[in-house]
Amino acid sequence: MPEPSVLHGATIDALMANAGRSTLAFKQANADRNHATAFWFNDLVDATSGTEVVSQYLVTAAEMTRYGLGELTLRPELCEPVTSAEKLLVTDFADAWTVLGDLGVAVMPTAGLHAHGRRKGWNWTTDEITDGLAAHPDDIARIGAEPRPAYILGHDVGQTDGARLQAVVVGQVARGDDGHVRWDSTVPEGCAGAPVFVGEALGDDRFKLVCVGLVLAGEKQNRIATFDRIRAAVRESEADRATGPAADSVADSVVDSEPAPDPGGEAVRRTSWWRRKPPKPRTP
Numbered sequence: 001m002p003e004p005s006v007l008h009g010a011t012i013d014a015l016m017a018n019a020g021r022s023t024l025a026f027k028q029a030n031a032d033r034n035h036a037t038a039f040w041f042n043d044l045v046d047a048t049s050g051t052e053v054v055s056q057y058l059v060t061a062a063e064m065t066r067y068g069l070g071e072l073t074l075r076p077e078l079c080e081p082v083t084s085a086e087k088l089l090v091t092d093f094a095d096a097w098t099v100l101g102d103l104g105v106a107v108m109p110t111a112g113l114h115a116h117g118r119r120k121g122w123n124w125t126t127d128e129i130t131d132g133l134a135a136h137p138d139d140i141a142r143i144g145a146e147p148r149p150a151y152i153l154g155h156d157v158g159q160t161d162g163a164r165l166q167a168v169v170v171g172q173v174a175r176g177d178d179g180h181v182r183w184d185s186t187v188p189e190g191c192a193g194a195p196v197f198v199g200e201a202l203g204d205d206r207f208k209l210v211c212v213g214l215v216l217a218g219e220k221q222n223r224i225a226t227f228d229r230i231r232a233a234v235r236e237s238e239a240d241r242a243t244g245p246a247a248d249s250v251a252d253s254v255v256d257s258e259p260a261p262d263p264g265g266e267a268v269r270r271t272s273w274w275r276r277k278p279p280k281p282r283t284p
Contacts, residue, residue, distance in 0.1 A: 011199030025155035060193030154194030
């Protein structure tokens, strides 16, 4: 079994290699509130025919989506070729999401986002939380009352300039007396809705990366909506209805915003999280 420090570093490396492009920062447009993080999820619907059939969604905390105009931050590494737009505005934002019962989770089918990109001449180049990465019931069952290291991959709000750079927030998860899995400490503003990961030791110096679920809104000891329940709720919902004409309707609600000023800045290491340096724009 890897030493704790080795597993810690290996988990962060694996997280960034496999999920670094899975997250999107967003907030309520024209307002300094409801800063949150969403992430891309590929639900494996069928693999019996030899060809995997997936439905793709953005996933986030439902509480952060209930307003009319949303603003997505479009990072350069998420599109090819790189677009001049740095923000996407989504009208009828709340209506674009399907709330999954009482989980505190909302999902948005991504067909409309892909259609918008094609209309503008670019494609999304994202990582996705896949069925193999998203926790299954046995993964969740292994989380008990004893805290274990965990990692939030989100976009906090810069303390001085409000920049929404990506950060790995380091903490712990454990199962509380109420049976829910919870984050053990403060969640930075902007990270509600972000995916939460653990490194699962397998023996013989091997481990696997597991996405436990997403962190719900709050400031401390936030509840985590776990993927065993998210996966089941998505499949029971009608969230994938936004295909064909419905996808075109979603695409019509997405518009490019004017480029924002470059906040600059170098990579920053803090006591409890690492922030990525923004990549240099790629040449066409």
